[in-house]
Amino acid sequence: MPDRVYLDWNATTPLRPEAREAMAAAWDLCGNPSSVHAEGRQARKLVEDSRARVAGAIGAQPRNVVFTSGGTEANALALASGLRRGSGLPAERLVVSAIEHASVLAGGRFPSEAIDTVGVTRSGLLDLHHLREMLAGRPPMLVSLMLANNETGAVQPVAEAGAMVHAAGGLLHVDAIQAFGKIPFSINEMNADLVTLSAHKIGGPKGVGVVVLAEGVLGFEPLLRGGGQELGRRAGTENVAGIAGFGAAVKAAMDSRDSDAVRLESLRNRLENGLRDTPDAIVFADGAPRLPNTTLFTVPGLKAETAVIGFDLAGIAVSSGSACSSGKVQPSHVLEAMGFGSELAQGAVRLSLGWSTTDADVDRCLEAWRKLEGTLLRG
Template identity: 65%
Template sequence: MTASRVYLDWNATTPLRDEARAAQAAAFELGNPSSVHAEGRKARGVVEEARAAVAAAVGARPQQVIFTSGGTEANALALTPGLKTSTKSLDRLIVSSIEHASVVSGGRFAADRVSAIAVDRSGLVDLGHLQALLERDGPALVSVMLANNETGAIQPIAAVAELVHRAGGLLHVDAVQALGKIPIDIKQLGADLVSVSAHKLGGPKGVGALILADGMALAEPLLRGGGQEQGRRAGTENVAGIAGFGAAVTAAIAALPADAARLAKLRQKLEKNLRQTQGSVIFAQDVPRLPNTILVGLPGLKAETAVIGFDLAGIAVSSGSACSSGKVQPSHVLKAMQVEDRLLRSAIRISLGAATTDADIERCAEAWRKLAATLIRRDDETELERFQTS
């Protein structure tokens, strides 16, 4: 993320916003927010101000927000057997086949109690298949992400919620990749639980939240101890991280309309340039997507080689989710979309952000053309050496 490099991996993480950095710096020396003295009360005020900011960002009330260590913990907290509707306790989980790894793994549900919803070739959930699963096995907790972290495809959450609630179930929505990029309202979505994370919108890493709909209660806390977060998540709150989250989400929501419009134009420009390389495929291009996200492939181009090639050219991109311990492996999202193996193995994710410029777009497009001409159907090591020295 230096001046000499182009950072186009904003879906993996974002640079810290100035507002978040300042809020964190001011909070580092505060007391324990559970203490009753002045220092503790000041820390509590910072936490509650941030809680109100996160709640406002999704149309919720502050008491509905539970701070966690990030999106993965928020998902684990939500995906727990025993969540109750007005009529029964839910012991089955249904997840879409394109979810983040922390959801695909099933949270705290046993593997034999988890079913997967198919998606179509554009990466949208198959509502007919979801309805069939609900009719076959009865009410369940269903988890469908708002926007996919690889393709950027925005899911029809309101329609999903209608099916789930009609069947007597509950809906969890992973909105980690969507918050700060598109408007979110928990009521309009019809979600019962929503997961979010700070570092995807200019906040610090290591802090997130689970947001509950009105009247929703957890099955049980993931962590037990001192009773923090109204007994829903034990452990002394990460005051500085939470302060940074609150400041970042406030800034992101304020800038959202203008940023989204600008990024959508840049994305369209880059996609037009990428398509000039014969055979390039933009995944999920015909459905609503996040304004900043492109997943592009080219048969014969190996993703792992291309990512290194981009890096050597001073450009940071990825081959998909960054949550796989640095491993480059075929995308489970594209597999679920039934993309042929040779094409899915070439997929590169390019994600834009607040600092992205027209010059960055041109540089990325040129690197794509050069990589395509240099690396397709060649020996990878030889061609990378040639690319680096050319």
């Protein structure tokens, strides 16, 4: 059987060799990072080295990096009322965009009646005019926006949004999980007060994430209480091996980010040009700034679930642009928020590339699509 082609990097990435090596070394340590003896100090050093790497990658202070069990917990930890900037008033409500990840749409620790939703344009970008209207004359809010959408790859105007939010006395949380390692950004340039990241999107292990705080953010309360780990902001013995792997993946990702972006954008453009040979093919958000590795496309009449299976049988791993629940593909809430009908929203297929994707992989994908398209569209 020929080697398979993996084009689902936005879902998760392979473990980088550097991360695997760092984790293997950490597994041989027996110390608890909270212990003061030599074994404990060895473990603590691995944690703090990784904390410094994460902080340095986005221009934050290491003391403001809080390790969690992953991106979902990080988002839940970040989304809490009572946060404030310095001597400002605490945020009372939460505003999320309509295209956020499910872990943000769930609202964290805000009650459902305290959550508002801001719309997006047909290009998949935050509607800044709508946001300005929502902020005007209201109590301080916590606004949560993703830096780059996981389905379309559209990069959001978070810096502009953050300036609006701060002018209204609120705070901005940026879910940068999908953008980390793909495009440059910093916590200050985004006007962000909280940023969340996840290891497994950049070649680190699953089950490790972070919340990063800006200087001057107060009122941050833990979800898990008990121990004094993470400066009292997240109780529980740290996942030393996972954190070590995260740190190693951060270094590897930052070292190759810019060169990877150029190469992957070229591959993505060639892929999209091939897909557009199919009459009526649609590439979503192609007029917006996008991640260099992401394509979300459909053709009227296409069923995403059938297409994903067809690609899989051809040896190519892709995903639908829809959220899957109990094995059932639902229409993409992102595309519906962008104003596309349910038929197109249910037919979107996402192709996402990564550091080991090659020209040959793109060729195989396009060859598989040419063989599949007639059968899939007739079906």
